[in-house]
Amino acid sequence: MTGSAPTPPNDLAVLLDIAARGIPFALLARDSATIELLTGDIVDVDLLADIPLEDERGRPQEVLALVPFRQVRERGFECHDDGAPLRCLIVRDRALFDRAAALEQLPSAAIPLADAGFDIADDDYAAIVRRVIADEIGHGEGANFVIRRDFTANVAADAATAALTWFRALLEHERGAYWTFAIVTPGHVAVGASPEAHVSARDGIVTMNPISGTFRHPAGGATTETLTEFLQSTKETEELFMVVDEELKMMSAVCSDGGRITGPHLKEMSRLTHTEYVLRGRSRLDPRAILRETMFAPTVTGSPMQNACTVISRHELTPRGYYSGVAALFTPRTDAVLAGESTHDLDAPILIRTAYLVDGRLRVPVGATLVRHSDPFGEVSETHGKAAGVLGAIGAIPRDHPVEPALPSGPIDGDAPAPQPRTLADDPDIAALLASRNARLAAFWLNPQDSIVAGPFQGRTAVVVDAEDRFTTMLSHQLRHLGLDVRIVPWNEVTDAQIDDAELIVSGPGPGDPRDPGTARMRRMREVVARRHASGRPLLAVCLSHQILADSLGIELAPLDAPHQGLQKTVDLFGMPASIGFYNTFTARVPAGVSAVGVAEVAADPTTGDVYAMRGPGFASVQGHLESILSRDGMTTLERLVTAAFSPVDA
Template identity: 75%
Template sequence: MTPSPSAQPDALSAVLASGAPFALIARDESTVELLTGDVVDVALLADIPVTDADGTPREVLALVPYRQVVERGFECHDDAAPLRCLVVAEHTHLPRAEVMAALPTAPVPLHDAGFDIADAEYADIVRTVIADEIGRGEGANFVIRRDYTASVDGDALTAGLTWFRALLEHERGAYWTFLVSTPGHLAVGASPEAHVSATGGVVTMNPISGTFRHPAGGATAETLAEFLGSTKETEELFMVVDEELKMMSAVCSDGGRITGPHLKEMSRLTHTEYMLRGRSTMDPRDILRETMFAPTVTGSPMQNACTVIKRHERAPRGYYSGVAALFTPSTGADGSAAGHDLDAPILIRTAYLVDGRLRVPVGATLVRHSDPDGEVSETHGKAAGVLGAIGAVPRDEVAEAAALDEDAPTAQPRRLADDPHIAALLAARNERLAPFWLNPQASGEAGPFAGLTAVVIDAEDRFTTMLAHQLRHLGFAVTIVPWDRADAAAQDVADLVVAGPGPGDPRDSANTRIAAMRGVVDARLSSGRPLVAVCLSHQILADRLGIGLGPLAAPHQGLQKTIDVFGTPASIGFYNTFTARVDPGTTKLGTTQIAADPASGDVYALRGPGYASVQGHLESILSRDGLATLERLVAHALTPVDAA
């Protein structure tokens, strides 16, 4: 229901006077949505009450805390933060200008303000994560947070409304600007990033990564161009796109297609982003569960990222890196109920006010060549977007003025993405990427391996979902099996077993997951049945064949290389810290052919009777020649031994 304009200010005033729970959401430049209703806390995503007792669909706004990763069996500092649901009774659209005019403007004093972890101490954490986690093969990237905290006097709701108005006025480029007020808890923020949405069966994810901190006076095409040329920032974005494609491949039958890159231009920061889209028939609550949570605020691979976060963060995250999920009843073409649409931004750039204490959590994405001092600066920049708007730190008024297009009829934000040089730099990024994920994907029903079956063993890296999608594209009927539930009988009957990638040291036989993957590779190799091994499993296969293993001098996390794969050059993406290694020039060991770096002896691929393996990730967006290389290796593994 949308009341007449004259009734709209009264609707907001009545809600504020009642003290009832409510939410304000700005998703466009002209409207603020007012949601009111009752609060219900539930235990699981499946419990979100999207229907009433009679099965009638209803609208729900759910605040999903980070601790909800326990639903997927992942680790966390569990603070028991509630999965809080506002069951919407009224949803009103208000004119944005009138809402702003009705909200308070007096500054909210802060006391004892500052980061909970000192800059130097945070820089030491960054060094430790790079050396002890990325440097030991635990993953490609990790997000470690710190909190800006302060004491706030006076009424919490008045403070929150003041900050909400300030964000509407001073922050630009946000996906949602919002305030959610429920008993004992207030959240207000301007999230730049849509984690996942589902509308009419189309699922969209929006990975944002790479952070350009605007210099004093504002961003220019020249300063932005320097940022876009950064290898670290470019690879950071590619890695999170890979991680979100893993999720898309798990929930979408067509695997997902990427478009972009684009710029997300905000008041103090500019980010780079892609859009991923695919089709799904899943319940939106299941989509949300399968995509918990964004790699841009956790890391990759996801499960191990949660473990690393628990090791290096000292306190629970609360709602930071969770989502605000709006489930809205939808209708089919005939007007009948058709489930729910989902719109779920990530809970970042958000201020939380509980018991008079303000908390603004921020994190930096740590990769193999992160600069600790640079990551410290990144957390300051991310916090400043919220803190500047609410008056906790000075705003850059010169930059705000410079960001407006003076030639427009009214003051409109000036878009650096419209600069021809910037547009060309963005477009050039896709020249490095796999066409398979950029172009529409045809059905695999007529693929070269149609009618065959494959079992993919997941070693805690959901790259396996992308591998499975590519194998389906090649014609296979594919089943993914977790390493701890790998069924020997199912593997025995499969035409092909693909032993997948995963984190960790392949030499660590005391690790139950590594030991289980050794068992998978050994059993299949002993049977003579077709086997393809990827990354970690490639290293395990190499060890089984008598080839030595060791760490790389520098991790290859998110590295693109052109290599020779048995006489054919291939551009492949690598995510490895360890490698199999032979003497330079070695091309054969017994019946095993070896494709290795001619200088270092690092083994890129193996093939022999009934088996083939690859160190790189052929499924990655960084693997321009990934699908063709996968088809060649699979064809070799399937070749009868007598004909090989």
């Protein structure tokens, strides 16, 4: 077996021989017609930067890497460290096989399971959901979190045989997967049908594909009516918007043009339908660096990312292994590489809907996205629905026969191509309902951003202080479009000299209770805001920093009755209505009708007194996230507030 076969062969004897001899291999089904077989050498490395994209002679080589969740440590994030290796298959040989032939020849006999069941009972998982909503979202720790549970069983069968059997079952019983795969390496098997591409990079174009919202098909199959009810759900809609915001943070960090969103679309699978957007931008970064900066998808962790990892460590008592990591295929580019561009393309699906087999122990992890509207037993049901495809394939639950999409009605021309099944997305009412979602979103992120024109603050500079919420990457991208030269500095690295000397300080958002200075981060953010405000030099304070500034002015801080995580509101900001996205659990609050506190002009809710923005000589602040896709008027409002911040103290 050398190189790629010119046409897909039908004889899988070579694959079965490889499996029988214990040679590491990977099977990838990335299209509807073929299966790729990759074989080679196994190398475990410590860091993403160590993935060997060149051989000993410096020549580009293809690598398939299994990236465990513990790699978040590279970014300083917290996790239960199980030592799962960053495992690399250095591809020496590859072949293509016909997918239909594979279904006929791969083993199909059921693999017996023993002692099968979820490690966390339904009632106990529902109790975890309640705690996360009350203790984490309810205390400002973030907008959403993904908490997993594991289906486990004992397996006595040969690992390679089990992998081939389950791979065949997923090919037969699951549709709509981004990758269906089996990766067999010494002591470890991973077999799955991932619906979601985390990140890809091809010819300098980076793509991310946030998928969220889970519609479990009812008995008899999905209908326009049942799907419409799902698409009109506030919880499901906000859940998708929140993960798009979180992935735009990542895109803004790795792409010079910040990223543009298209969609929404439906991701239709055999038993589930999801909603999704596609994000694209241009980057010259090494694909390993792109992967590092996007660890890991908010759809399987939560947001903001760093604190989500901390919350996961509090509520998941065992390590994740490879769950929510990625399988990353680095393929050498065959075209002439332009100066400064990467030698490799990247294709990296998220490791979800995957079964792992180690030392005869099967594990199928699955999680639900918990938001402020979550119903505990609804989230329990979601974990069952997400696991059903894999559990059916491995024989843990009965293998159902999902309803196939109907073919178009009417006469068929004998010379015309075979008709394709009609999908739910083909329904004009469904298409219109999906498209209507974008009317709520910021045009800034829907439109191309290939170049930055001269903005109103051209030639001026800003330092953005990051308080562990990478909304600062999106905010910085918008500030650059306003003409500012922007540098982001983490809260624990910003110096007093930078606070004093920067032309504009933008003190950013972050998780936590602004009233509690018990953490080093909260203490330093208080120092940043106080020092800059006292200097009288231009300051813009956002969300958490807005609350800290309000507190320093003697304005009350209080928890909201219900968290505003991913909430869109139209508010009056100094006489002008603005549609803005909010991600806050706490608020600054003045008595109803108050419009000024000392030198600060206050824009507040006329009934509750919740403070949405402030401005005064040399400063401005805002509670909402003007950079969010939910902020239709974000750019206009940002320009107004930066102008206010630049107003002289003696004006």
